[in-house]
Amino acid sequence: MASSYLTVPARRHPENGQGQSNDSRSRRFKPAAQLTLLRYLQDLQDAEVPPSPVQPRFHTGRMPNSKDGDDKPRLLLMGQKRSGKSSISSVVFHKLPPSETLYIETTTRIKKDSMHSFMDFQIWDFPGQVDFANAANLFDVDSIFNEIGALIWVIDAQDDYFDAIARLNATILNLQTTYPNINVEVFVHKVDGLSEDYKSDLFRDIIQRVQDDLSDNGYENAPVSFYQTSIYDHSIFEAFSKVIQKLIPQLPTLEALLNSLCANCRIQKAYLFDVLSKIYIATDTSPTDMASYEICSDYIDVIVDISEIYGWDRPEEEDSGGESGNQDAESLIRLEKKGNNYLYLREINKYLALICLMSEDSPAEKKALIDYNVGVFQEAMKQVFPR
Template sequence: MSAEGNYHFMPGSFSKGFGYEETDEENGSRESIVHLHHPEDSDNVASSSAGICGGQPKPKVLIMGLRRSGKSSIQKVVFHKMSPNETLFLENTNKIVKDDISNSSFVSFSIWDFPGQIDFFDPSFETENIFGGCGALVFVIDAQDDYVDGLSDDLKIDIQRDIQQRANDELLDDGFKNIHLSYYLTSIYDHSIFEAFSKVVQKLIPQLGTLENLLNIFISNSGVDKAFLFDVVSKIYIATDGSPVDMQSYELCCDMIDVVIDISCIYGIKDDGEGATFDSNSSAIIKLNNKTVLYLQEVNKFLALVCLISENNFEKQGLIQYNFYCFRDAIQQVFEDRCAKLFSETLQEISC
C-alpha cells in the first residue's frame, strides 16, 4: 500500500469491529492524569504476555478521580474506540466497573473504573481485595471547572506544577518517600491521552528493557529515524527506541494504523466473507510529501512495528525488511522464554 500526501484522522477512527464490550460510563473532556506506581511491585506484576501464556493473573489498572472528571471518557476513547464527542452522552458511573481488555489486545490487564463518590474509608470497602494485585493507579483531575474554549499552554503548565507540588507535599507529610508519581497533561481530543496510557502500560511489561534494546539495534542497523512497537487494538505503544518521542511523529504513526485498519476492513474481506485480512503478514508504506516514509509491518496478530524513515534511507528496503524479520523472531523468542519461565514457576508452586 502506498499513498502520497499528509493525513489527519480523529483519534477513535479505529474500526469498532476490533473493540470491546460496552459498559455504562460517565463523561469528561479535558484531563490531567496523575499516575501512581510502586517500583517494588514490578516483580509482582503479571506479564503482559499473560494472554499468550494463559492462566496467569493480570495486573489491575485502577482509574480514580472526582465525579465527572473524565475517567470513563478516557476508558471509552482509549480502549473502546469511542469518538471524543460521543463521550458527552455517557451516563454517570455509580458503581465500580471492571473491564478486561485482554480478549482483543496483546496487552493483557484489567481496568477498574471507580465512581467519584465512593468512600474509601467506609468499613464495608474491601481494601485488600480491590487494591491487591494493582499494577498502576491513575488519578484523573479535571484541569478546569467550566468548559470554555481551552486553557493556554502556560496556564496548563502552572496548573500541573501546582498539582505536582501539592501531591508531593502531602506524601512527604504522611511519611511516604518511596512512592513516585508521574504527571501527564492530556486531552481525549488529541493523541496525548494515548501517549500517557502508553507510559502507564509500559510499566506493567517486565520485558520492556529487552524490547527497547531490540528496537535500538533495529534502527541503528536499518537507517530508521524512529520506531514504535504498537498494540494495534488500542494504539498504545508498548515500547520505542531510545530517542525522544516527538508528539507529531507519534500522531502520524497512530493515523497510519487507522488508515491500514480502515482500508483492511473495507477491501480486505476474506473469500469466505468473514473477517478482515489484517494479520501477521500485513504491511503498509505511506510516502509523505516532506520526504518521510511511514513503514508498518505486523509483528503478530496484536503487535505492529511502525517506523519513520527518510526517503533516502528507504532505498535500502531489502535490508530493512531483513532486519525486521530478525527483529520479529527476537520478539517471539522473548515471549516464548517468558512463557516457559512462567510455566516452570507454576509447576514448582503445584509441586510444593
C-alpha cells in the first residue's frame, strides 16, 4: 500500500506539466454536476437543446467565413436518393435498430436534427432528389452552407456510383469558391454486403475517380476524406467519430492528455466517448483498431442498461449519514482469461466518459493509481471544456 502511494506523485508530475500548461490550476475540488448515466437516456428523448444562458465558447468548430448564427456547426448529409442518408442519421443519432431502417420513408424536405451533447451540432438530412448547390435560385445557398461543419456525401456502394460522383464533384467545385474551408467527407456506404476484395477495389476506384475529376477541373489537393461505412456494424460510428474530431479545435490537447495518461498508467488504449451517440471524440495516438472501439462501445451499452435498471428514483433516498457514492460513475471489468484484461470506464462530465483498455502489465493492485491519474485527467478536462 505504502509503495503505491509513493509512486503517485512521481507519476503525476509528467501528466501535470506536459498536458497542461497552467500551473495556477485551482486545487479545490468541485464536484461535477451530480448525475447518473440514466440522465443520458432522458436526454435521448428530446435532443432539442434547452436554452442555455452560457454561450458555448470553445467548441463551435465554426469556420472563419461563417456569420453569426445559432452557433452550431452543421453536418450536412447529402448524396443520391436512396443512398442511406436518413438511415445513417436515424441509426447514429436516434438509436434506431439498423433493421428498422427499411421502413424509413423518403425524405422530401431538409430534416434538421439538433444534437445536444458535449458539443452542440446540427445534422441536416437532405432529400437526395434536389441538387442544392446548383439550384441557387430556389434555395438560399448561403443559409445552407454558412456555419457548416462538414459536408458528408453518402455514396451507395451497391449501386451505380458514377452519377453520385459527378454530383459530388459538381458540389465540391461549386462550394470551392465560396466556402473553401468546408471539410468534405465521403461515406462509401452499404459496404456490408460486399466481399472484402471487391470492397477495397471499389473504394480505391471511387477515391481515384473523385480526385482525378477534381484535378482535371484544376482543384488539386481537395480536402476530401473517404470512409467505408455500414449501419450494420460499428463502422458508421467510427466514421462519424473521425468527422466530428475534425471539428474539435481542442483535439491536439485531448490527444496529448490521453497520451500521457496512457504512458503513465500503462493503458493500452484510451478513448474519450460521447456516451449518448457513442462517438469517440478523441483517443490516444497509438494505432486504432475496430475491435477495441467495438468492445468499448458495447461496454457502454452494458453500463447504460444496468444503470437504467438500478438507477431508478427511489422513493426516499436514504442518506447513510452523509456518506455517499461516487459523484461520477465508474466501472471496471476484469476478464478471467488472458491474464488481467481490463476495461475501465469513468464518467468525465455530463456527456463524456473515458474508457481504457488495459492488458496484463497494468495490474489490478494499481487501481488506486489509475483512479488518481484519471482524476487528474478529469481536472484537466474541466479546463479544456469549461462548460
